[in-house]
Amino acid sequence: MKHLGMEQNRPRIAVFDFTGCEGCELQLANKEETLGAFLNAIEVVSFREVSSDRGDDYDVALIDGAITRPDEVERLKTIRQQAKILVAMGSCACFGGVNRLKNAYDLDEANREVYGDLPKETMPTMAVDEVVPVDLKVPGCPVSKDEMERVVQHLVWDLPLPSYAYPVCLECKQRYTVCRFDLGELCLGPITRAGCGAPCPAGGLGCWGCRGPAESPNYDEFFALAKEKGFTEQEINDRLSFFGGFQDVVSTTAFQENTNEDQP
Amino acid sequence: MKINLDVNVHHLTRVEGHGNIRVRVTGGKITEARWDIVETPRYFEVMLKGKHYTMAGILTARICGICSIGHCLASVRATENAFGITIPEAAAKLRLLAKHGETLQSHTLHLFFLAAPDFLGLTSAIPLKDLKPEVFGLAARLKGLANHLCEVVAGRTTHPVSIQVGGMAKMPDKYALRDLKAQCQRAVDDLAATVELFGTLEIPDFVRETEFVSLKAAKEYPFIGGRLLSTDGVEHPESDYRAMTNEYVTENNTSKWSKLSRESFAVGALARLNNNYHRLHRKAREAAGQFGLAPICHNPFMNNVAQLVECVHVVHDSIRIINELVDTSNGETMAPVMPRASQGVGAVEAPRGILYHDYEYDALGRVVRANCVIPTTQNNANIHYDMAALVKQFAVDGMTDERLELLCSMLVRAYDPCISCSVH
Numbered sequence: 001m002k003h004l005g006m007e008q009n010r011p012r013i014a015v016f017d018f019t020g021c022e023g024c025e026l027q028l029a030n031k032e033e034t035l036g037a038f039l040n041a042i043e044v045v046s047f048r049e050v051s052s053d054r055g056d057d058y059d060v061a062l063i064d065g066a067i068t069r070p071d072e073v074e075r076l077k078t079i080r081q082q083a084k085i086l087v088a089m090g091s092c093a094c095f096g097g098v099n100r101l102k103n104a105y106d107l108d109e110a111n112r113e114v115y116g117d118l119p120k121e122t123m124p125t126m127a128v129d130e131v132v133p134v135d136l137k138v139p140g141c142p143v144s145k146d147e148m149e150r151v152v153q154h155l156v157w158d159l160p161l162p163s164y165a166y167p168v169c170l171e172c173k174q175r176y177t178v179c180r181f182d183l184g185e186l187c188l189g190p191i192t193r194a195g196c197g198a199p200c201p202a203g204g205l206g207c208w209g210c211r212g213p214a215e216s217p218n219y220d221e222f223f224a225l226a227k228e229k230g231f232t233e234q235e236i237n238d239r240l241s242f243f244g245g246f247q248d249v250v251s252t253t254a255f256q257e258n259t260n261e262d263q264p
Numbered sequence: 265m266k267i268n269l270d271v272n273v274h275h276l277t278r279v280e281g282h283g284n285i286r287v288r289v290t291g292g293k294i295t296e297a298r299w300d301i302v303e304t305p306r307y308f309e310v311m312l313k314g315k316h317y318t319m320a321g322i323l324t325a326r327i328c329g330i331c332s333i334g335h336c337l338a339s340v341r342a343t344e345n346a347f348g349i350t351i352p353e354a355a356a357k358l359r360l361l362a363k364h365g366e367t368l369q370s371h372t373l374h375l376f377f378l379a380a381p382d383f384l385g386l387t388s389a390i391p392l393k394d395l396k397p398e399v400f401g402l403a404a405r406l407k408g409l410a411n412h413l414c415e416v417v418a419g420r421t422t423h424p425v426s427i428q429v430g431g432m433a434k435m436p437d438k439y440a441l442r443d444l445k446a447q448c449q450r451a452v453d454d455l456a457a458t459v460e461l462f463g464t465l466e467i468p469d470f471v472r473e474t475e476f477v478s479l480k481a482a483k484e485y486p487f488i489g490g491r492l493l494s495t496d497g498v499e500h501p502e503s504d505y506r507a508m509t510n511e512y513v514t515e516n517n518t519s520k521w522s523k524l525s526r527e528s529f530a531v532g533a534l535a536r537l538n539n540n541y542h543r544l545h546r547k548a549r550e551a552a553g554q555f556g557l558a559p560i561c562h563n564p565f566m567n568n569v570a571q572l573v574e575c576v577h578v579v580h581d582s583i584r585i586i587n588e589l590v591d592t593s594n595g596e597t598m599a600p601v602m603p604r605a606s607q608g609v610g611a612v613e614a615p616r617g618i619l620y621h622d623y624e625y626d627a628l629g630r631v632v633r634a635n636c637v638i639p640t641t642q643n644n645a646n647i648h649y650d651m652a653a654l655v656k657q658f659a660v661d662g663m664t665d666e667r668l669e670l671l672c673s674m675l676v677r678a679y680d681p682c683i684s685c686s687v688h
Contacts, residue, residue, distance in 0.1 A: 019304040021684055022280050023329020023422045029377065030421060032408030036393050036400065044390060050377050051388030052277040069304045098326045101311040110310040118513045120305050142329060142422045203419020203426045204433020208322060238319060 011155040014046035014058035015089075016079055018065030018072050019099055019125070023142040024090035025049050025064050031145040038149060041156050059084045060155060063134075066092040066099040067126040080132040087151065088128040091141040091210045095244030098141070099125040104241075127244070136161075141210035141243055144196055164195035165215035168207050171198035180206035186231050188239055191217035191246075212245025219249055266291040267659055271669045275302075276676060278378040278388070280330055281683020285672050287651070289659045297652040299676060301519035301644060303687040312623070312634035317343050317429055317603055320623065320631060325423045327636065328685040330373065333366040333418055334614030336427045338621040338636075341489060341610025343429045345503075346625055347603060354589065355431030355597040356488075358417055361585045362427065363487045363612070364578035365413030369421070370615035371533070371571040372410060374680045375462070376403035379568050382674045383465040399461065402454050406575070409447050413582065416440050431598040438590055445586040448579050452547075455576050459551050462572055467555075468671065471562045472653040474646055475525050476535035477508060479613055485543040485577060486536070487613045493539050495560050496525040502611045505620040509637045519686040521645040522637075528645035531617025532679065533570035534561060548577035564650055565678045571615075603629025614639050616682050640686035643679050650675055 015025055029035065029050060045055035061083035067073060080086055091097040102110060103124045111119035128134050138147055153159045168189040172179065180187040180201050187206030189198070193214040200207055226236050240246040271287035282303045288296040308327055312320060321339040325332040337359060344351060351359075376399075377389045386392070392400040411421040416436045418424035426433040479486035480493035492500045492508045500507050511520040523529065537544070537552070538559040544552070552558065552573045557566055607624040617639030624633040654675055658668060 017282075019306060019684075021326050021329035021332070023326075023332065026329045026373075026422060029373070030407075030411055032404035032411070035404055039390055039393055044388075047388075048275060048277045049280060050278060051390060052381070053387045054277070068306070072304065098311070098323055099306055101323075102307045105307070105310050105313075107307075110307045113310055114305065114307055115513050118515060120518045122305055122307075141326065199420050200425045203424075204428070205322075205419070205425040235316075238316060242319070242322075 009156055010041065010043050011060050011152070012043045012045045012058045013060045013062060014055070014083075015044075015049070015062045015064065016046075016075075017049065018063065018076070018093070019068040020065030020090070020092040020097065022049055022064060024140075027142050027145045028148060031149070034149065038152065041152055056082060058082065061086045062089045063087065063093045063128050064089050066096045067128065067131050068099060069121055069123060073131055076128065076131050085135045085155070086132065087136045087138060088134045089138050089148070090143040091139050091212070091243045091245065093128045094137045094139040095212055095247070096125045096127045097243055100244035100247070101241065139193065139211040139245065140196055146197070147195055162195060164193050166194050167214040167217065168192045168194050168196065168198050168201075168211070170194055171196070172201050175202060177202045181225065181229055184229075186226060186229070186235055186239060190225070191219065191222050208239055208242050209245055210243045212243070267661065267663065269659055269663060269668050270665055271672055273669060273673060276673060278381065279677055279681050279683060280685070281681065281687070283676065283681065283683050285651070285669070285676065287655050287668065287672060289655065292659070294652060294655055294659065297655045298516070299644065299648040299651050301517045301683055301686060303518050303683050305518050305687050308688045309634045309636060312631045315631050317347075317625065317629040317631070321427060321429065324621065324636065327638070327688045328682055329422055330370050330682060331366060331614040331616065331619075331685065332423045333362050333414060333427065334612050334619055335621070336424050337363060337488060338610040338612040338614075338619050340427055340429045341612065342608045342621040342623045343610075343625070344608070345610060346606040346608025346623060347429075347601060348606075349430060349599050349601060351431040351599050352594070352596045354435060354592055354595060355599075357585050357589055358432045358435070358597065359427065359488060361582055361589070362414060362418040362424065364582045364585070365410050365417060367487070367578045367615050368575055369407060369410035369414060370680075371575050372403060372406045374615075375458070375568060375571055376407070378680065379677050380465070382670065382677065402457055402461070406451060406454055406458070409451050412447065413444060416444055428598075430601040433598070435595045435597050441586050441590050445583055445590075448583045448586070451579050455579060459554060459572060459576070462569065463554060467563070467565045467569070468674065469563070470565060470654055470657060472564070472650050473562045475529040476538045476560070477524060477529050477531050477642065478536040478539045478618055479611060481540040481543040485540050485545070485581075489611060492611065492618070494524055494529065495538055498524060503609045505609055505611060505622065505637065509620065509642060511637060511641065517644065519644050519683070520641050522642040523645060528649050529642065530564070530646045530679075531639045531642045532567055533574050533615075534564070534567040535617060536613060537561075537570045537573060544573065545577045545580040547580050548573050551576045564675060567678045567680070571680070603627070616640055616680050617642060636688060638682070638686045638688060640679070640681045640683060643681065644686060647676055647679055647681070
């Protein structure tokens with residue numbers, strides 16, 4: 001198909017779901033005003049949730065979900081062998097997402113609690129890049145369709161990928177949202193990677209960090225601010241560990257030092 | 265002539281999540297007819313333990329990418345019932361409006377993108393964009409309106425942010441509400457066109473008598489909270505949901521199964537309609553009439569039609585709610601929240617059927633124990649038993665593996681299963 005008189009590359013895309021809610025895949029069918037153009041720009045080779053076509057000759061694999069069972073490891077490795085470009089789509093694929101929360105519990109006990117005497121196979125949650133190399137990560141819970149469109153534009157026209165070095169805070173200011181801290185709430189906006197358009201603070205909910213860290217986030221300043229506003233270590237860690245993107249800074253020494261100053 | 269048939273579907277397409285169909289007919293006898301859920305378990309009930317009440321709704325919304333609003337609503341309702349909170353009237357209206365947005369979004373997604381391709385001889389709805397652009401446009405406009413409704417009222421289309429314990433975090437501004445109302449009014453014609461379109465599709469003639477479970481209407485067609493009712497006459501308060509669900513674990517499934525008066529029961533649009541037909545909006549009953557759909561209907565394929573009837577209902581009811589919200593002078597949307605050691609249940613009609621969240625809290629407002637019973641969990645046994653009856657009826661001379669596979673797949677899709685939800 002030609003665009004502005006030029007032949008264009010129509011990437012052959014396959015979408016695969018692993019452990020998760022499949023909400024990121026659903027986003028691909030959203031943004032109805034550009035859905036037709038989006039589908040014209042790509043060739044959907046395999047997308048189980050919306051199509052019975054099951055092609056194996058794809059170039060780009062979009063991976064939705066985290067890896068939580070041995071058969072998923074094997075399936076993912078097979079997909080990696082075929083895909084020229086493998087994209088981790090959404091927070092589950094990028095960080096393990098909320099599924100990673102289960103790693104804090106004894107899985108045998110978890111199995112007994114849910115399934116009684118008939119336990120089901122499971123293993124600790126992994127992000128996609130803990131199993132195979134990932135070419136591109138698009139975090140978000142769910143992923144933003146705008147950002148997925150930018151990824152497709154990159155694949156079709158070689159347009160540069162958006163780079164969100166700055167945090168969500170900036171996008172809040174751009175849409176005149178009152179700061180959640182000023183309303184007495186905790187918010188990870190100062191350290192979380194932007195690109196979502198900051199819908200949560202505008203909707204009345206401080207950021208929970210689904211997109212993971214911005215570039216070189218100022219953790220010291222953030223922990224100092226959160227402490228000054230009276231939030232506890234547990235409250236802050238509840239947020240940092242929620243989507244798995246801030247695993248490395250949960251209960252960091254930076255925070256410990258900050259809170260320890262309070263100790264008598 | 266001896267009939268031999270073999271159907272083996274690994275990871276059925278055009279459904280949410282991972283399930284398998286296995287059917288074998290040997291020498292005219294059904295030796296196997298199975299519907300099995302093989303989705304990976306996520307252990308949400310375990311992950312909820314120790315979480316603060318403010319986190320429960322945000323976390324459980326992630327059980328499902330399609331019905332995240334339903335999960336969030338059931339979650340905050342369970343917590344509010346535990347803490348003894350009555351939410352402001354305006355918040356209750358906003359919640360119902362958000363629920364309507366989700367019902368319309370989920371039903372249109374299912375009807376056009378997941379179910380319709382089978383009836384039109386297509387593998388997906390994507391070719392409709394070129395083959396029948398007017399149908400693709402219809403689907404895109406209705407789903408677009410639904411997503412817009414969710415965005416304005418709940419803050420986002422998937423995984424809501426404004427639905428919080430105590431009420432709703434914000435009242436949308438009146439310009440946005442009036443714009444939504446205008447869009448709903450325009451959608452009335454699109455719905456009429458959809459009813460006409462689906463009227464041309466041939467619904468398989470199959471009946472297996474079963475029990476239907478849903479919320480019971482008090483005054484309005486029910487979506488959020490209230491008493492529980494079955495077509496076999498069982499009735500319980502919301503808090504006694506366990507008497508209605510009776511979950512048990514099976515060997516081959518990562519989803520649990522449920523039963524009530526019989527070996528299985530069904531939930532969803534058809535169950536709601538069978539129990540509450542007279543509470544539907546007049547225009548929705550008219551749409552039902554065009555398909556000859558009236559209670560009690562035991563054809564599971566008619567769940568598709570029941571979903572379409574509900575689309576008509578929720579669009580008309582959304583116009584009513586928006587009128588009331590625009591006229592209201594009391595814009596208070598949040599009630600004060602005081603955690604206490606307690607237990608509470610929230611029942612909500614998710615698009616695929618009745619959904620329950622049940623939490624026990626400690627005095628600090630952290631979850632001690634949680635239980636979620638999912639619509640598709642309740643439907644899985646019914647789908648399984650339907651499968652055997654369907655095969656029995658259709659395994660006749662002239663039937664092929666391909667046609668039987670299509671019929672079995674269409675049966676499962678008619679329930680619009682949300683499989684990752686059912687495993688959670």
